[in-house]
Amino acid sequence: NAGVMQNPRHLVRRRGQEARLRCSPMKGxxxxxxxxxxxxxxxxxxVYLQKENIIDESGMPKERFSAEFPKEGPSILxxxxxxxxxxxxxFCASSxxxxxxxxxxxxxxxxxx
Amino acid sequence: GIQVEQSPPDLILQEGANSTLRCNFxxxxxxxxxxxxxxxxxxxxxxxxxxxxxQNGRLSATTVATERYSLLxxxxxxxxxxxxxxxxxxxxxxxxTIFGAGTRLFVKA
Numbered sequence: 310n311a312g313v314m315q316n317p318r319h320l321v322r323r324r325g326q327e328a329r330l331r332c333s334p335m336k337g338x339x340x341x342x343x344x345x346x347x348x349x350x351x352x353x354x355x356v357y358l359q360k361e362n363i364i365d366e367s368g369m370p371k372e373r374f375s376a377e378f379p380k381e382g383p384s385i386l387x388x389x390x391x392x393x394x395x396x397x398x399x400f401c402a403s404s405x406x407x408x409x410x411x412x413x414x415x416x417x418x419x420x421x422x
Numbered sequence: 423g424i425q426v427e428q429s430p431p432d433l434i435l436q437e438g439a440n441s442t443l444r445c446n447f448x449x450x451x452x453x454x455x456x457x458x459x460x461x462x463x464x465x466x467x468x469x470x471x472x473x474x475x476x477q478n479g480r481l482s483a484t485t486v487a488t489e490r491y492s493l494l495x496x497x498x499x500x501x502x503x504x505x506x507x508x509x510x511x512x513x514x515x516x517x518x519t520i521f522g523a524g525t526r527l528f529v530k531a
Contacts, residue, residue, distance in 0.1 A: 342519060351508060352521040365517035398463060408452050408512070411519065413465040 311336070313403050313414035321420045328388040328395070330417045334403030341384045342402045342411060343369075343376060352400060358384060391421045424449040424513040428522035435499045435529045443494040443525045445509030453512035453519065454485055456494050460505045468494070468507075499529045 314333040322328050334341050339360050344352040354368040358378035369376065373391075378384040388395055398418050402411040425448040435441055447454070456468040469476050469483040471492065476483055480499075485492040496503055506524040 344521075351523045352510075354518045354520065357517045357519075368518065400465065407517070410467060410470040411455065411510075412467060413457070416463060416465075418463075 313401060313412050315399075315401050315414035315417050317417060318415060319418050319420070321422065322391045323422050324392055325390050328391050328419055330386040330388075330399050330401075330419070332384040332386070332401030332403075332414060334384070334401075335405075335412055338403035338405050338412075340404045340407055340409075341378050342404075343384075343386050344400045344402070346398045346400060346416075348397075355386070388419075391419075393421050395419060396421045423518065424451070424511055424516070424520050426509060426511050426520045426522040428507075428509055428525050430525060431523065432526045433528070435527065437499060437501060437529055437531050439499050439529075440495070440497045441499060441527070443496070443507055443509075443527075445492040445494070445511075445522055447490050447492075447509075447511045447513075449490070449513040451487065451490075451511045452514045454492055455510045456483055456492070457508045457510065458503075458505050459508060459524070465508075496527075499527075501529045501531050503527060504529050 341358045343355040356369045356376045357365040373389045375387045398416045400416045401414045404411045427446045454472045458466045471485045473487045480497045482495045508524045509522045512519045
């Protein structure tokens with residue numbers, strides 16, 4: 310059973326461009342979480358999704374950030390008009406149930422020039 | 423929302439030593455996990471332990487939910503144990519998982 314997959318692993322964008330981060334959960338998992346980690350800091354919750362539904366997006370900035378988890382395909386975290394402060398590692402996790410072990414992907418390291 | 427605090431923030435051990443890491447949380451939880459983030463940034467599941475005691479090799483964990491804390495024990499530490507240890511909790515009825523700031527462990531050979 311393949312683990313949680315994220316791509317790309319590294320992404321470089323210039324200020325004002327869009328960043329799209331993808332997350333494929335483990336097989337059989339319908340719950341996906343996105344987190345952001347700034348250098349030398351802990352992980353901050355961004356959004357929790359189930360298939361086709363956003364359950365809790367209270368950790369996501371209101372502007373420029375959006376997330377989806379369609380019926381088919383990976384979950385996408387989209388950042389429009391990136392700024393230097395968006396540079397961070399973005400981790401995705403999945404779980405089979407809401408109250409259950411979360412398994413993390415390897416992360417996408419976004420650098421904004 | 424729930425607050426998660428970890429101590430100590432930093433820890434240096436000689437190889438072979440034992441240690442205890444602590445995680446305090448401010449509300450009742452239905453989900454508590456311990457993770458190890460290795461020097462390459464990878465997050466590794468250690469324990470899913472909303473209550474009770476579990477052991478896995480040299481590591482064990484105990485969560486006392488009624489007193490709102492969890493402990494991670496590392497015995498006979500090895501240099502490969504170095505990294506950051508995070509506790510993460512989700513309070514009962516909530517959806518957000520909150521991470522503590524972590525304990526940064528360095529094990530010297």
